Amino acid sequence: MPCCDSMTDRVTCHCLQVKESQVADSVAIYGAQSVKDVIRTCGAGGGCNSCHTKIRQIIESHGATGACEEEMPAAL
Numbered sequence: 001m002p003c004c005d006s007m008t009d010r011v012t013c014h015c016l017q018v019k020e021s022q023v024a025d026s027v028a029i030y031g032a033q034s035v036k037d038v039i040r041t042c043g044a045g046g047g048c049n050s051c052h053t054k055i056r057q058i059i060e061s062h063g064a065t066g067a068c069e070e071e072m073p074a075a076l
C-alpha cells in the first residue's frame, strides 16, 4: 500500500517498472536517503539512470536531506 494517498502512482523508473509509491515506501519504510539506497531497496534507478532526478524529488518530498549522494556537505 502506498504511503501517500495523494500520489498518482505513475511509473517512476521505466527500466525496472517501479512506481512512485514504491520509491516513496523505500524512503518512508526502509529509510532510503539517496538514489543508491532506493536502488538497493526497490530497484528503481538501477538501469539507464534517467529517472534519478525524479527519484531525488521523491526523496526530498518525503523529508530526506541526503537526496544526492554525490554532494558533499558545505563547510561552514
Ligand code: FES
Residues within 6 Å of the ligand: 012, 013, 014, 015, 016, 044, 045, 046, 047, 048, 049, 050, 051, 052
Ligand atoms: S528509467 Fe530508471 S533506470 Fe532507467
